[in-house]
Amino acid sequence: MKKKNKDRISVLTLGCSKNTVDSENLIGIIKSAGFNISNDFNNTDCLIINTCGFIKPAKEESVQVIAEATEAKKNGNLKKIIVTGCLAQRYKEELEKQITNVDLFTGLNSSKEIIEYLKPDFKKELIEERFLLTPKHYAYLKISEGCNHKCSFCAIPLIRGKHLSRSKADILLEARKLAEKGVKELNIIAQDTTFYGVDTYGSSQLSDLLKHLSDIDKFEWIRLLYTYPLNFPLEVLDVINERQNICKYIDIPLQHVSSRILKNMKRKMNHGQTSDMIDLIREKISNAAIRSTFIVGFPGETDKDFKILFDFIKNKKLDRLGVFTYSREEDTTAYQLGDTVPEAVKIERRNLLMEEQMSISLERNKSFIGRKLKVIIDDKNNDGQYIGRTEHDAPEVDNSVIIHSKRKIPIGSFQNVEITDGLEYDLFGAIS
Numbered sequence: 001m002k003k004k005n006k007d008r009i010s011v012l013t014l015g016c017s018k019n020t021v022d023s024e025n026l027i028g029i030i031k032s033a034g035f036n037i038s039n040d041f042n043n044t045d046c047l048i049i050n051t052c053g054f055i056k057p058a059k060e061e062s063v064q065v066i067a068e069a070t071e072a073k074k075n076g077n078l079k080k081i082i083v084t085g086c087l088a089q090r091y092k093e094e095l096e097k098q099i100t101n102v103d104l105f106t107g108l109n110s111s112k113e114i115i116e117y118l119k120p121d122f123k124k125e126l127i128e129e130r131f132l133l134t135p136k137h138y139a140y141l142k143i144s145e146g147c148n149h150k151c152s153f154c155a156i157p158l159i160r161g162k163h164l165s166r167s168k169a170d171i172l173l174e175a176r177k178l179a180e181k182g183v184k185e186l187n188i189i190a191q192d193t194t195f196y197g198v199d200t201y202g203s204s205q206l207s208d209l210l211k212h213l214s215d216i217d218k219f220e221w222i223r224l225l226y227t228y229p230l231n232f233p234l235e236v237l238d239v240i241n242e243r244q245n246i247c248k249y250i251d252i253p254l255q256h257v258s259s260r261i262l263k264n265m266k267r268k269m270n271h272g273q274t275s276d277m278i279d280l281i282r283e284k285i286s287n288a289a290i291r292s293t294f295i296v297g298f299p300g301e302t303d304k305d306f307k308i309l310f311d312f313i314k315n316k317k318l319d320r321l322g323v324f325t326y327s328r329e330e331d332t333t334a335y336q337l338g339d340t341v342p343e344a345v346k347i348e349r350r351n352l353l354m355e356e357q358m359s360i361s362l363e364r365n366k367s368f369i370g371r372k373l374k375v376i377i378d379d380k381n382n383d384g385q386y387i388g389r390t391e392h393d394a395p396e397v398d399n400s401v402i403i404h405s406k407r408k409i410p411i412g413s414f415q416n417v418e419i420t421d422g423l424e425y426d427l428f429g430a431i432s
Contacts, residue, residue, distance in 0.1 A: 008036045009118070010044040013133065014062050015052025017189050017225070017396075019085060020133055021142045022108070023050045026084075027131035029111045033119055037131070046080040047072075048114065051087035053159060055327035062087045070101040082117070084110055086159045108160060130174075135378060137412030138185035138395055139178050143171055143209065147191035148199070149228065151255070152266045152334035153298065153326065156191055163192065165200050172212055179218035184412060185376060186219050187394065192228040194236070204233040214243045220414060221376065221391055225251040229277050230268050237284035247391040248285050252277070253293040257312040258305040261298055266333065271308065278316050289392035291320035296353065297346030298326045299337035306349050313356055319364065320398050321357040323350045358424045365399070365422030375401050375417045375429070377409050388417065390427075405431040 009030055013023040026048070027037055038044040047069050051062035062085075072078040082104045088095060089107030096105050106113050132139055146161040147154075175186065188210075190196065197205025213222055222245055224236070229252055240246045256262055259270040269277075281288055294309060313321065325346035328339045375388035378395070386403040393399045403409075403417055409431065417429035 008038040008044045009046045009048065010038045010041050011048045011050060012041055012065065013050045014065065015050075015054065015058060015086065017140045017187070018142060018191070019050055019052060021130075021140050021189070022085070024130040024133055026050070026111050026114070027133075028129040029115060030118075031131060032129065033115050035118065042077075044078070046082065046118065047078055048082045048084060051083060051085035053085070053087035053090045054155065055324070055329065057327070059087055066095075066099060066102065070099060073101055080104075080118075082106065082114060084108075084114065090155065090159050130177075132181070132183075134395070135412065136182050137376065137378075138187065139181075139183045140187045140189050141171065141175055141178065141213075142166075142189050143193060143196050144190040148195065149192065149230075150266055150333070152264065152337075153255075153295065153329065153332055155329045155332055158331055160191060163195050163199050165195075165197050165205075167200075168205070168209055168212065171209065172216075175213055175216055175219075179216055182412070184219065184414075185221040185223065185395075186213065187223045187225055188213075189225050192226060193224060194227045194232055204231075204236075206233055207235040207239045210236065210239050210243070210246060214239075214245055217245075220245055221247050223247040223249055223391075223394055225394060227252045229254060229274065232277065234280070234284070237281060240288075241285045248287050249289045249291070249392055249394070250281055250285070251291045251394065252281075255293065255295050256298065256301075256305075256309060257294075258301075258308045261301055261305050264300060264334070264337070265295075265298060271312075275312070275316070278318070289319040291322075291394070291398065292318055293322040293324065294353065295324050295326050296349040297341040297343075299328075299334060299340045301326075301341055301349075310353060310356065313353055313360075317360045317364075318357075319361075319392060320394075321353070322397070323353045323357075325350055361399070362422070362424045365424070365427055368419040368422055368427060370419065372416050372418050373401070373427075373429070375403070375415050377403070377411055377413050377415060379411065380409075388415070399425050399427065401427045401429055403429050403431060407431070 011023050011027050013019050049065055052058040069081050073081055080103045083102050084106050088105045092105050104117050144165040146163045147157050148163040194206055254274055257271050257274050262269055373390050375390055377386050377388045379387045386409050388401040415431055419427050419429045421428040
């Protein structure tokens with residue numbers, strides 16, 4: 001890192017889309033305090049690292065990035081380091097003892113503390129105006145914070161606390177501001193979006209919120225992420241099916257389907273209920289794309305448990321799939337169960353699921369050949385091809401459409417693309 005510009009601050013974001021929104025809000029406040037933001041992490045005075053502390057690989061990545069920053073500071077290429085986010089929230093005392101070259105460790109919702117550290121004499125009222133880190137045509141909208149579920153493997157409630165819904169008025173105001181900035185695709189996020197409003201209104205208000213968001217006519221796509229299967233508000237499915245600008249897409253992390261493992265995970269659902277939920281989504285929403293995530297190697301997971309999961313994936317043919325190996329997390333109730341499944345077995349099981357999913361995805365993608373699909377254009381690669389997504393693909397995590405076009409296509413525009421070929425995780429198309 002070469003130090004050239006004083007008072008330039010960079011924010012490096014690790015982890016999920018919720019962290020992205022946190023960083024966007026933080027950058028907005030930093031800008032309102034009069035600092036310059038640098039997107040060049042090698043050309044900055046102060047580096048703020050927004051960490052992830054969810055599972056072991058994410059924690060290791062965060063620690064590695066912090067170590068690289070401290071080395072740059074040691075070499076005189078960086079003036080200050082601030083570490084914030086989930087890892088700092090969860091392990092602040094341990095980090096302060098182990099890493100002494102960081103100027104400030106601070107947890108979540110710490111914008112004021114960071115500004116006061118950077119500019120002790122700052123008196124101006126802070127204005128929280130998001131600075132989008134995503135391409136300008138799509139954005140994430142966080143509708144709540146924290147989680148009330150007590151899944152035995154999950155540290156999120158320990159890090160982010162209990163569920164706290166934002167007011168509808170605040171959410172809709174932010175949504176309108178995003179629309180005015182040119183956002184065309186709104187991705188709704190939270191630790192659990194389906195629980196929205198239960199803490200403040202006594203029942204889920206997600207369907208009502210979706211209707212109000214749908215009425216903002218500048219959004220062509222509204223996508224619902226991070227839903228929770230238990231007590232899923234079924235009226236949400238009707239709203240998704242009825243509203244044209246709400247993507248026919250459900251992200252519903254199931255984690256497992258063996259009744260025994262689900263019980264030990266404290267998911268409060270069994271195999272039959274989980275299977276019925278998938279069937280109901282497909283019954284209620286025509287042409288629905290379902291994305292889910294699963295954990296393999298949970299303590300005590302037997303070959304029989306895994307076969308139940310494998311057969312579920314094979315038979316239900318989910319559209320999008322992510323598989324994680326179990327990460328033993330301190331202070332979770334599953335921690336006392338140990339880590340009984342060998343790492344090699346975890347990896348083998350993950351690979352078997354993903355190989356099966358690859359064949360499912362390939363078959364599905366081949367079925368689109370010859371059809372025209374509505375695609376949002378995200379980028380253009382070095383080969384002159386455009387990269388886009390269908391309504392069945394969330395940004396950053398799902399499939400892409402690789403497009404050949406003889407004419408220039410505006411980034412962020414919607415195009416009708418004729419699909420010419422399909423691979424496991426990519427569609428290929430052309431625009432005449």
